[in-house]
Amino acid sequence: MDLLKSRRRFLMQLAAAGTLLPLSSSGFAQYLLQGQRQEPRLKVVFFIVPDGLAVDAYSGAEHNGKGLWFPSAQGEDTADFELNEVSRELADYRAQSLYLQGIILASGTGGHNGWLYAMRDSQGSKSSIDRILGDAMPGNQPAHRSLFAGPHAGIDGTPWYVSWEGDKIRTPQQNPVRLYESVFGGATREARDRQLRNAHVFDPIRADIAELRGRVAGAQRAKLETHLDALEQVAKDLEEAVPSLCEPVRPEEHPISSAQYRNQIQAAHHQVVATALGCGVTRVATIQVGRSAESLNILDVSASTNPHDCAHRYAGEAVWKGSRQWYVRQAKLFMDELAKHADPDVPGDNLLKHTLVVLTSEMADGAPEHMLNMPIVLMGGASGLLRNGTGNGRYFNIKAQGDRPHWTGGKYVDMQRIWATIARAAGTTVPYAGDVSPVTGIFSNVS
Structure with a gap:
């Protein structure tokens, strides 16, 4: 018995x-x-926010790319650029950032169905990039080769999650205390x-x-x-x-479905994921903030309008902008958390120096609900592999390397090629059909 x-x-x-x-x-x-x-080992974190980052302007034609996200740049590949009203939330990490433009997700249309493709191949049939990397670059605990944290993702019963094992959707750990227990329960x-x-x-x-x-x-x-x-x-x-020889700090318990504790729950997820990376438990993680068309209010922005409606501009320009800024601010706060931890492989370095953080969404803009000109920024020290300029950050429009035509004109780079490029930088490949040629100019070890 x-x-x-x-x-x-x-x-x-x-x-x-x-x-x-x-x-x-x-x-x-x-x-x-x-x-x-003391050999550096790359860590990768995918930070996924919902309903786009307002790549289009509040009014005017769709697909204009003149909204709140993309920097105002003096060239197609330049360090001479000004951050926009949303991307400015990441100003503290500008020097470690590479802003990309000219990317399309799947067909470019499909609205909230973008979660089916956001981190996968364009057909939505294979494993997501976090699972591919997790298998190729495990940490000290192979059972945790790819953490999946879901602060407020699917708490309303709608399981629109972005991480996949083949054709099976993965469910994130929504409660940071349960995430902590699953990772550090044997400490x-x-x-x-x-x-x-x-x-x-x-x-x-x-x-x-x-x-x-x-x-x-x-x-x-x-x-x-x-x-x-x-x-x-x-x-x-x-x-x-x-x-693991580290001594993790257990996060405080809060109701995970309460808007009142949204910031605390979010910060606790940051803490657990950063600690797992800093302890060497894992080298790959995904943080999915909310879900596409999420309904839990962000009280810092509005107590009466949910984030999905904010993205659709139903309640005016202020909350449209404020909600997008809040999401990006969470990525900044996660970067802050990484910087607090020592790297497990190179004594004297902080964790951020050897981590690549990929911030993106399952769509480009939440009002017209399209997936053209996807917002994506690569950040962090990335063990020196990320070509982010020489101290002032970098803006890089990669549309000239495009492979997928769109009726708006010209070709765009298929998002699956970004994942193929990151995989190459990490020493592996993606099992995706179609064009998986790497995008040149992003990593020093990928040409």
């Missing part, structure tokens, strides 16, 4: 996204040796010892599967093999896990 309870408890932990797992003297030695090598010695014992729960499961193999054939056997492969992957993750 005790074994059965342990097995159930262990599998429930796995279903909840896992915990810090086993500890061995060899693993400890590996951790120490890794620290001595105490007692919990670590218990998890090490629980690892042996796999032995009878393997035996059961091995016995069943001889009794089934065809499609049933194929299903059994799939389950066994998944089990072996979890077991491998356990064996490769390395203990």
Whole structure:
């Protein structure tokens, strides 16, 4: 009975996204040796905000690109630019920023269905870029190879999430305390010892599967093999896990569906994700703020108009602008949090120096609901790989490298090529159909 309870408890932990797992003297030695090598290792965070960033002007023709986001630049590739009313929220990190323009998501139309494609291939059929990177560049805890934090994403029961495992949508952890527990639940010695014992729960499961193999054939056997492969992957993750030596701070508990605590919940997610990166638990994370057409008010902006209606300009220009500024300000605050943490691989450096933060949305503008001229900025030290100028930041219009035609004129760069380019910079590739040629001029190690 005790074994059965342990097995159930262990599998429930796995279903909840896992915990810090086993500890061995060899693993400890590996951790120490890794620290001595002092080799920089890139971390990547995708920061996704909903309903666009007002790329078009408040009034006038659609698709004009003259709204509140894109910098006013003196050239197609230049450090001579002025940040706009929304992008100005990131002014503190201008020197570490590369603003891109000339990108299209999927067909450029589709409104709120952009969440189906935002971080994936243009057909919406493959894994999202965070999962691809997580598999290619795991941290010390492979079970957490790609964290997915969802401050206020889907709390109204609408699961429009941007991260995908193949054709299966991933559900983010909406509660930062639960996210903390899933990542750092094994931080105490007692919990670590218990998890090490629980690892042996796999032995009878393997035996059961091995016995069943001889009794089934065809499609049933194929299903059994799939389950066994998944089990072996979890077991491998356990064996490769390395203990975390940091002491994470547990976030405070707040109601996650209350507009009153929106800022606190958001900040707590920042804290947990940054700590996981700083502890070396993971090297890849996604923070999805809200969801497309989200309904939870931002009290700093309006107590009476929800963010979706703000994006649609139903309540006037002030809240349209204020809501877009609030979202971008959250990305700035996350950057601040990264800068507070030490890098786990290079002593003396802060975490931000070796992190690439990608800020974008599932659409370009929330009023006409299009996905043309997508707002995207790459920020952070990125271990020196990001070509963001020589100290004043950089604006780069990549439309000349376009591959996807649009009726508004000319060709635009398909968003999946941005993900292909980031994958190349991280040492891997994307399994996407169509054009996945890298965009030149973004990373020093990609041409």
